[in-house]
Amino acid sequence: MQLPAIPRPLARVVGALPAFPASLAFSAAGNLAAWPALRGLDWGEVRGRRFCVHVRDLGLKLYFSVGRKGFVPEVASSADVTFTATTEDFVRLGLRLEDPDTLFFNRRLLIEGDTDLGLRVKNMLDGVEFEELTRRLPAGLGQVVTGLRQRAQMQA
Numbered sequence: 338m339q340l341p342a343i344p345r346p347l348a349r350v351v352g353a354l355p356a357f358p359a360s361l362a363f364s365a366a367g368n369l370a371a372w373p374a375l376r377g378l379d380w381g382e383v384r385g386r387r388f389c390v391h392v393r394d395l396g397l398k399l400y401f402s403v404g405r406k407g408f409v410p411e412v413a414s415s416a417d418v419t420f421t422a423t424t425e426d427f428v429r430l431g432l433r434l435e436d437p438d439t440l441f442f443n444r445r446l447l448i449e450g451d452t453d454l455g456l457r458v459k460n461m462l463d464g465v466e467f468e469e470l471t472r473r474l475p476a477g478l479g480q481v482v483t484g485l486r487q488r489a490q491m492q493a
Contacts, residue, residue, distance in 0.1 A: 374472075384402075388417065
């Protein structure tokens with residue numbers, strides 16, 4: 338499954354937006370959709386560290402940390418570790434259609450800053466089964482995500 342390219346005018350508009358509102362929306366969505374499956378992981382060593390997800394083709398940078406109750410949006414424009422990829426590659430990672438190590442070694446996923454921290458978090462997330470994540474998504478969303486993944490696998 339290949340996503341359509343992000344139109345340049347849209348990328349320019351999104352890239353010009355302030356980071357905090359997008360980080361707030363990202364953290365809220367992550368807490369609603371993913372935190373129920375992730376809360377049981379041992380976040381002790383990464384709690385309070387600052388992360389950035391840089392969506393390269395959108396020019397969007399999302400800053401957050403991990404607190405006791407989930408993802409916390411950050412105002413800061415710096416991070417301990419930054420994960421950079423395109424929209425399509427982040428979607429493929431989320432649907433578990435691509436292995437993060439493959440993307441990393443093909444330079445489609447960059448981990449900058451405290452790479453040890455980035456690899457630790459990547460390994461923690463790799464340990465969560467896709468079915469566990471989708472099972473805990475809000476009403477009906479898990480079925481939609483599973484359907485998207487199945488459709489993409491059939492097109493591959």
